[in-house]
Amino acid sequence: MGSTMHDVARLAGVSIKTVSNVINDYPHVRDVTRNRVLDAIGKLDYRPNLSARGLRSGRTGFISLVIPAVRENYFAELAHAVIGQAERHGLWVMIEQTGGDRKAELQAVSGTGRPHFVDGILFNPVGLHPSDVSSFDRTVPMVLLGERIFGGPTDHVAIENISAARAAVQHLVQRGRRRIAVVGASLDGMEEVGSAGLRLQGYCQALEEAGIPLDPDLVRPSGAWNREAGALAVTGMVEEGVDFDAVFTLNDTLGLGALRGLASAGISVPEDVALIGFDNIDETLYSVPSMTTVDPGRSSIAVTAVDLLVERISGKGADTPPRTIRSSFEIIERESTGSAAPGIGTAAAH
Amino acid sequence: MGSTMHDVARLAGVSIKTVSNVINDYPHVRDVTRNRVLDAIGKLDYRPNLSARGLRSGRTGFISLVIPAVRENYFAELAHAVIGQAERHGLWVMIEQTGGDRKAELQAVSGTGRPHFVDGILFNPVGLHPSDVSSFDRTVPMVLLGERIFGGPTDHVAIENISAARAAVQHLVQRGRRRIAVVGASLDGMEEVGSAGLRLQGYCQALEEAGIPLDPDLVRPSGAWNREAGALAVTGMVEEGVDFDAVFTLNDTLGLGALRGLASAGISVPEDVALIGFDNIDETLYSVPSMTTVDPGRSSIAVTAVDLLVERISGKGADTPPRTIRSSFEIIERESTGSAAPGIGTAAAH
DNA sequence: GTGAAAGCGCTAACAC
DNA sequence: GTGTTAGCGCTTTCAC
Numbered sequence: 001m002g003s004t005m006h007d008v009a010r011l012a013g014v015s016i017k018t019v020s021n022v023i024n025d026y027p028h029v030r031d032v033t034r035n036r037v038l039d040a041i042g043k044l045d046y047r048p049n050l051s052a053r054g055l056r057s058g059r060t061g062f063i064s065l066v067i068p069a070v071r072e073n074y075f076a077e078l079a080h081a082v083i084g085q086a087e088r089h090g091l092w093v094m095i096e097q098t099g100g101d102r103k104a105e106l107q108a109v110s111g112t113g114r115p116h117f118v119d120g121i122l123f124n125p126v127g128l129h130p131s132d133v134s135s136f137d138r139t140v141p142m143v144l145l146g147e148r149i150f151g152g153p154t155d156h157v158a159i160e161n162i163s164a165a166r167a168a169v170q171h172l173v174q175r176g177r178r179r180i181a182v183v184g185a186s187l188d189g190m191e192e193v194g195s196a197g198l199r200l201q202g203y204c205q206a207l208e209e210a211g212i213p214l215d216p217d218l219v220r221p222s223g224a225w226n227r228e229a230g231a232l233a234v235t236g237m238v239e240e241g242v243d244f245d246a247v248f249t250l251n252d253t254l255g256l257g258a259l260r261g262l263a264s265a266g267i268s269v270p271e272d273v274a275l276i277g278f279d280n281i282d283e284t285l286y287s288v289p290s291m292t293t294v295d296p297g298r299s300s301i302a303v304t305a306v307d308l309l310v311e312r313i314s315g316k317g318a319d320t321p322p323r324t325i326r327s328s329f330e331i332i333e334r335e336s337t338g339s340a341a342p343g344i345g346t347a348a349a350h
Numbered sequence: 351m352g353s354t355m356h357d358v359a360r361l362a363g364v365s366i367k368t369v370s371n372v373i374n375d376y377p378h379v380r381d382v383t384r385n386r387v388l389d390a391i392g393k394l395d396y397r398p399n400l401s402a403r404g405l406r407s408g409r410t411g412f413i414s415l416v417i418p419a420v421r422e423n424y425f426a427e428l429a430h431a432v433i434g435q436a437e438r439h440g441l442w443v444m445i446e447q448t449g450g451d452r453k454a455e456l457q458a459v460s461g462t463g464r465p466h467f468v469d470g471i472l473f474n475p476v477g478l479h480p481s482d483v484s485s486f487d488r489t490v491p492m493v494l495l496g497e498r499i500f501g502g503p504t505d506h507v508a509i510e511n512i513s514a515a516r517a518a519v520q521h522l523v524q525r526g527r528r529r530i531a532v533v534g535a536s537l538d539g540m541e542e543v544g545s546a547g548l549r550l551q552g553y554c555q556a557l558e559e560a561g562i563p564l565d566p567d568l569v570r571p572s573g574a575w576n577r578e579a580g581a582l583a584v585t586g587m588v589e590e591g592v593d594f595d596a597v598f599t600l601n602d603t604l605g606l607g608a609l610r611g612l613a614s615a616g617i618s619v620p621e622d623v624a625l626i627g628f629d630n631i632d633e634t635l636y637s638v639p640s641m642t643t644v645d646p647g648r649s650s651i652a653v654t655a656v657d658l659l660v661e662r663i664s665g666k667g668a669d670t671p672p673r674t675i676r677s678s679f680e681i682i683e684r685e686s687t688g689s690a691a692p693g694i695g696t697a698a699a700h
Numbered sequence: 701g702t703g704a705a706a707g708c709g710c711t712a713a714c715a716c
Numbered sequence: 717g718t719g720t721t722a723g724c725g726c727t728t729t730c731a732c
Contacts, residue, residue, distance in 0.1 A: 052709035054401030286577035402725035
């Protein structure tokens with residue numbers, strides 16, 4: 001083990017309290033004393049023991065970020081933003097992965113079985129039912145990200161899934177597309193309040209507004225939201241001879257896979273088929289063709305969420321009722337919906 | 351605060367020691383007693399306080415993974431693998447980002463100023479000099495990942511940068527390419543032992559073996575190893591009228607950017623220019639065209655590294671000298687170097 | 701097989 | 717402005 005406060009105090013010829021004062025930036029310490037202490041700290045290579053501090057103060061300086069998987073780009077970028085903002089508040093972030101599984105999410109967030117450790121939780125649910133809010137851990141502050149789970153006991157930074165998805169489809173409609181496929185959800189799941197259900201609702205609303213009838217053949221479920229599923233969804237449509245001139249993938253990763261699938265099928269984007277994604281992950285800028293997508297305001301989500309959490313942790317506004325902040329989205333137009341005449345290729349073959 | 355061991359002990363009608371025994375799976379506890387304790391734990395929703403446990407036992411159950419940025423796909427995938435393997439040993443992982451900056455890396459890993467907390471450190475250096483090993487924190491077990499920094503005081507899971515890079519270039523040579531550009535390093539930095547320098551050495555060796563003279567115009571430095579830099583590097587060559595029929599990007603992200611840049615320039619891959627990357631990140635499978643790359647054996651690196659670290663933490667083999675494990679690499683051939691006649695396009699214009 | 705008690709390193713009253 | 721001291725919740729040695 002390393003040296004302790006006592007060692008530092010002894011070497012500096014002061015009491016342990018003074019050492020503590022210096023470390024915690026307590027203002028009323030004379031410069032001479034402070035320097036003596038800092039000297040001793042340097043000499044001994046002293047580092048505070050976080051366990052002891054946590055035990056005593058009830059604060060550990062850690063928050064946890066509960067997400068499906070860092071490996072998914074959207075969450076990697078979210079984590080990046082969260083870590084950065086947390087650092088500004090002097091907080092460390094530990095990442096807890098759930099795999100998007102409802103049970104694992106409940107486990108992570110109900111606190112059951114989880115040792116008591118973090119000062120707060122940032123939670124991006126994916127598989128949860130709205131009724132699950134009742135089993136949230138109430139003993140530690142929590143902020144919800146992403147989904148809109150209304151009436152929960154916690155603060156919530158919500159993505160405007162429905163209106164953002166509607167805007168995405170409107171973007172395609174405005175470019176003359178009529179046979180717009182959606183990848184990543186099934187009509188059965190539309191009642192659900194996860195991203196899938198909500199974004200699908202937005203899709204339906206946009207079609208209705210444009211007077212385009214809903215064609216079930218164009219609604220393509222996909223198990224996971226990964227590249228493989230995206231590729232399979234579009235090649236599936238091609239094999240089945242489904243006629244389509246545009247694709248709205250419910251996230252960018254599906255979109256990147258779809259782009260890949262379309263290329264394999266010899267379908268050119270955006271000439272034959274236009275494509276729009278959702279998330280604005282880094283890669284969409286560098287795909288071939290670059291991908292039009294919906295930016296859900298990820299970095300502002302991270303900043304807002306961390307700030308809300310810090311406020312709750314600090315106890316300020318303990319009596320403030322749960323707040324819901326809606327993040328603002330934006331369509332980022334790139335090549336995959338750019339220019340060119342719509343509806344040739346597979347669509348023309350119809 | 352939640353309930354403590356005392357509460358559980360009182361409710362179960364046993365002593366605090368017995369509760370501790372149950373929690374820590376101490377074998378000699380009667381089933382009746384154990385069940386009574388477990389009941390009480392359930393009723394009180396008791397969760398052990400990790401700070402207290404850490405303070406008392408000297409173990410926190412956390413290891414830290416020090417990487418440039420989760421946001422970079424390679425590291426996101428590495429983190430994923432590490433978290434999974436750590437879980438198997440009952441360890442949590444906290445991610446520390448350095449931005450690839452030498453100072454930040456030293457800071458993260460020298461321990462100076464960092465509170466004493468984790469049981470072990472997994473460190474993937476990127477900007478470090480070999481001499482920096484002297485300032486490593488020796489008070490906590492550490493395993494180095496990736497670079498080959500010889501003679502350090504720690505275990506080390508090394509990527510075979512030189513031979514893997516040589517194999518990548520050989521792969522291009524075998525497909526008839528002669529004007530092979532390399533993106534991501536400069537000849538000035540070849541003496542350095544970072545990934546860039548080592549991989550560049552492999553490039554040079556392969557050329558020499560193939561009897562291809564080194565053309566400085568084909569060695570393209572790039573500040574960062576991101577998509578943008580990859581795109582700029584290839585468009586830069588096109589604008590300068592440099593003749594090339596293949597590109598070796600020192601990582602996949604550069605490669606994805608290069609693919610994008612080549613597409614923008616109207617150069618087709620692999621017909622005009624073949625491309626090979628390094629890392630085998632998920633996306634290379636779904637890029638258009640799919641990307642040939644070097645798989646450095648990431649998941650086995652993660653498993654090996656965590657296992658080595660756990661061994662050091664547990665104190666087993668405390669007298670074992672530092673070990674270096676070399677991970678085995680593999681060329682994953684995909685479309686970007688597949689088929690087709692080499693050296694047309696820009697190369698033919700030469 | 702279970703209990704009593706010491707103490708890990710720190711923070712925060714409270715004295716002075 | 718600095719020192720004394722109690723105790724956070726747990727593990728662990730040692731009795732019994």
